[in-house]
Amino acid sequence: MTMTRTPVANRFRPIDPQPDALPMPNQTDKTLTQIRTELLTTFSPADWESYNHLVGWLRDTDVASHALKVGDTAPDSSCQTPTAVSAPPSSCAATDLS
Numbered sequence: 001m002t003m004t005r006t007p008v009a010n011r012f013r014p015i016d017p018q019p020d021a022l023p024m025p026n027q028t029d030k031t032l033t034q035i036r037t038e039l040l041t042t043f044s045p046a047d048w049e050s051y052n053h054l055v056g057w058l059r060d061t062d063v064a065s066h067a068l069k070v071g072d073t074a075p076d077s078s079c080q081t082p083t084a085v086s087a088p089p090s091s092c093a094a095t096d097l098s
Contacts, residue, residue: 027035043051068074
């Protein structure tokens with residue numbers, strides 16, 4: 001018996017432009033500080049509570065010290081050490097790139 005495969009229907013619909021949507025403003029002439037200030041002025045009390053909680057958590061967990069710095073090479077994701085293993089695979093041995 002020969003079976004014919006039916007193609008799978010496309011689950012993704014194209015994004016239709018909304019006629020009543022305003023165009024995104026061009027903010028290339030603004031600094032990040034200006035954009036941040038404008039954004040923060042729109043916060044409700046609940047937004048501020050969430051924002052302060054997130055900032056506190058980021059500071060408490062010292063996330064910034066683990067971030068890549070300008071010029072750093074991003075780690076190879078295929079060589080990430082799983083938490084249950086004490087050492088990375090030998091194919092991911094550290095190499096001196098200097």
